[in-house]
Amino acid sequence: MKRAERTKEIQEFIIESLEKNNNNIVAEVAKKFNISRQAINRHLKKMVAAGILFSEGTTRNKNYWPKQFISEKYEFDLNDDFLKDQYYGNYDENKVWMLLIAPLLKNIPKNIYAICQYGFAEMLNNVFDHSNASKVTISLEHNAAAVSLVIMDEGVGIFNKIQQECNLKDKRLAMLELAKGKFTTDPNRHTGEGIFFSSRMFDTFIIESENLRYIHFKAGEEWLVEKTPIISKGTIIYMRINPNSKRTTIEIFDKFASDLEDYGFTKTKVPVALAKYGDENLISRSQAKRLLARFDRFKEVILDFKDIESIGPAFADEIFRVFVNEHPDVKSTFINANDNVTKMIIKAKKYR
Numbered sequence: 001m002k003r004a005e006r007t008k009e010i011q012e013f014i015i016e017s018l019e020k021n022n023n024n025i026v027a028e029v030a031k032k033f034n035i036s037r038q039a040i041n042r043h044l045k046k047m048v049a050a051g052i053l054f055s056e057g058t059t060r061n062k063n064y065w066p067k068q069f070i071s072e073k074y075e076f077d078l079n080d081d082f083l084k085d086q087y088y089g090n091y092d093e094n095k096v097w098m099l100l101i102a103p104l105l106k107n108i109p110k111n112i113y114a115i116c117q118y119g120f121a122e123m124l125n126n127v128f129d130h131s132n133a134s135k136v137t138i139s140l141e142h143n144a145a146a147v148s149l150v151i152m153d154e155g156v157g158i159f160n161k162i163q164q165e166c167n168l169k170d171k172r173l174a175m176l177e178l179a180k181g182k183f184t185t186d187p188n189r190h191t192g193e194g195i196f197f198s199s200r201m202f203d204t205f206i207i208e209s210e211n212l213r214y215i216h217f218k219a220g221e222e223w224l225v226e227k228t229p230i231i232s233k234g235t236i237i238y239m240r241i242n243p244n245s246k247r248t249t250i251e252i253f254d255k256f257a258s259d260l261e262d263y264g265f266t267k268t269k270v271p272v273a274l275a276k277y278g279d280e281n282l283i284s285r286s287q288a289k290r291l292l293a294r295f296d297r298f299k300e301v302i303l304d305f306k307d308i309e310s311i312g313p314a315f316a317d318e319i320f321r322v323f324v325n326e327h328p329d330v331k332s333t334f335i336n337a338n339d340n341v342t343k344m345i346i347k348a349k350k351y352r
Contacts, residue, residue: 006033007043009033010029010033010035010043011043011047011052012244013029014043014044014047014053014064015052015053015066015145016242017029018053018064018066018145019066019145025040025044025064026040026041044064047064048064051067051069052067053065053066053067053144054066054067054068066143066144066145067144068143069142069143069144070104070105070142071140071141071142072139072141073137073138073139073140074100074137074138075135075136075138076135076136076137076138077135078127078133078134078135078136079134082096082099083136091129093120093125093128096124097117097120097121097124100138101117101120101140101149102117104142105140105147108142108243109244111245111246111248111249112147112241112243112245114248114249115202115241115247115248115249116147116239116241118197118201118249119149119198119201119202119239120149120151120239122193122194122195122197122198123151123194123195123198123237124136125194126158126194126195127151127153127235131153131156131158131234131235132155133153133154133155133156133234134154134155136151136152136153137150137152137153138150138151138152139151139152142243144243145242146240146241146242146243147240147241147243148238148239148240149237149238149239149240150237150239151236152235152236153234154234155234155235156233156234157209157210157233157234157235158174158207158209158235159171159172159174159175159207159210159212159214160209160210162174162177162183169277170277170278171210172212172225172274172277172278173274173277175212175214175225175274176270176274176275176290176291177293177294178196178199178214179196179199179223179270179271180196180268180270181193181196181197181256181265181268182265182294182297182298183294193265196256196268197249197253197265198239199216200216200218200252200255201218201241201247201249201252202239202240202241203217203218203219203241203245204216204217204238204240204241205237205238205240206236206237206238206239207235207236207238208228208235208236208238209236210230210233211229211230212228213225213226213227221304223271223273253265255267256268267298267299267300267301268300269302269303270291270301270302270304271304271306272291272303272304272305272306272308273306273307275287281310281311281312282308282310282311282312283311283312283314284312284314285314285317285318287315288314288315288316288318288323289318291303291319292318292319292323295323295327295332296327296330298330299329299330300330300331300333301330301332302333302335303332303333304334304335304336305335305336305338305341306335306336308337308338308341309338309340309341310340310341310344311340311341311344311345312344313344313347315344316344316345316347317348317351319332319348320332320345320348320349321351
């Protein structure tokens with residue numbers, strides 16, 4: 001490995017470790033790269049001098065943090081003319097991006113710029129078209145570890161709106177609909193792709209509304225659903241990505257297109273755990289039907305059984321026999337199933 005490449009690798013590791021509140025950064029770097037404390041301290045000093053890190057304290061008790069390059073916050077009334085096209089008067093999320101955010105991110109890699117632009121435009125457009133809000137707050141933070149975008153509105157709340165539109169018994173099931181993709185409360189004007197793709201482009205994608213938090217981590221494709229204290233009755237979208245990521249928008253779009261002849265959003269991967277209501281077990285046909293809703297809009301569906309200990313025979317039969325027989329054009333596969341789940345799936349397939 002060339003010296004410049006190794007230096008870059010060490011510095012990126014330092015930044016990632018500091019982001020995780022690592023209090024013993026020197027020991028961690030020494031263990032990872034087998035280099036001396038003196039060499040590590042030289043790296044740290046160079047990073048401080050270059051404006052990448054901020055330091056505080058004495059030599060023996062010095063603490064380091066990624067230095068903030070940009071920290072901006074904007075608040076708008078949704079009647080503000082700045083948010084609208086000057087000729088037609090309609091909301092214009094691209095205008096907001098080009099005038100406020102783009103000038104601040106002109107030096108980041110092109111792939112990261114494209115991801116941030118896509119996520120920002122889709123999420124701000126959702127505020128304009130779906131939130132019924134009177135105000136919106138936009139925040140941007142950028143340091144060596146991450147570019148972070150936050151969009152917050154004071155509207156009806158995304159989970160409330162989906163619950164009402166789909167007649168769901170619990171707001172948490174709204175997260176399942178978002179995870180599937182192709183869901184929108186306004187199909188004449190939207191495709192329902194924005195949240196699906198944005199959540200998979202960023203390293204961390206979070207939606208908070210009332211007392212619920214929906215999180216997708218790109219690393220490991222992990223999903224979390226958490227209960228929180230009520231912060232806002234509207235919606236907060238938080239998007240974060242490492243500026244050194246090699247991910248691209250095209251890579252994500254391609255991943256969920258099943259073929260080039262009919263290129264588009266034709267494939268989805270659904271975390272089955274989001275179909276659970278509280279601590280219930282997945283045993284009934286009605287639960288399966290909730291999971292299967294809108295699967296017929298895709299050519300391929302991948303069911304992710306991560307964190308599912310068991311399923312009932314009726315649940316498996318509805319998905320892997322009934323649905324498959326009724327929708328032969330939809331390819332259904334599964335991943336991350338344990339032995340108990342796999343046995344039920346095999347049993348259901350035997351009766352096709």
